Amino acid sequence: MIRVLLAEDVQMVRGALVALLDLEPDIQVVASVANGDEIFPAVMQNKPDVAVLDIDLPGMDGLSAAALIRDSVPETRTLILTSLGRPGTLRRALTARVNGFILKDAPINQLADAIRGVSVGRRVIDSQLALAAWDGDECPLTPRELEVLRLAADGANAMEIAKRLFLSVGTIRNYLTTVTMKLEARNRVDAVRIARKSGWL
Incomplete structure (x- = not known):
């Protein structure tokens, strides 16, 4: 049985995903959270095989949580499930060394297969998105410039x-x-x- 943690802030989407995944004979959702700050404690408590994470969450974002899981609980693999299907977003996810990346508009059987693939150590990435990321523009900003722009985007002045x-x-x-x-x-x-449109923020 593949033990799954699900992080999704929209209650209806989270409930639907839990119900649909629980229909799979070899997948069990052992925890579901709505806030990014709840991900790591839930991972430590439930020891899931796969953490399925949205990127855009209140509190800690899904990519930061994935990096924390990778560094602290490497036996839990991470799969990003997002509506942010931009090449820059995929690049950021790959930089965070997530194990998988698929879009929310994928069929549920594709999500289940991605969970199975990630759980046995495969890297699962939406092929069309991977091609777009390969062909897309690199972010021209340095990490410090991105940090400054991110703070400005959050409303901070100089x-x-x-x-x-x-x-x-x-x-x-x-x-x-x-x-x-x-x-x-x-x-x-x-x-x-x-920067947001390109998926760099």
Whole structure:
């Protein structure tokens, strides 16, 4: 029996997935959570074989949770189940070394097969998305530039970002100017839009 943890913040979707997966003869959902901060404690308590994680969760996001699981409980494999089907998102997932990545609009039998594949150590990735990621543009921003843009996207101003990152306000403004130029954006808001659309944030 493959023991599964499911992290999905939309209650109706989570309930439907649990019900459908429980119909599979070899899969048992041992825990389901709605908040990213609940993932790791639930993994430690239930020791699932596979953690099926949405990316966009309240609290810790699914990719950060996957990286934490990989580093702390490597015997639990991670499968990203998301509606964020952009090449940049897949690249971020691969960087986090997840074991699988499929889209929410996939048929339930594809999800069940992905869980089975991941549980025995295979890497399972939607083939069309993998091709798109291969052909897509690389993110031109450095990790620090992405960090600054992510904080700006969350609504922090230059002074707040400077305090968070222990940098000067001038340095943060320079980063934001560089980001805007690299992304050929009109302004900071446009830069956030471009980065989100590309799956880099």
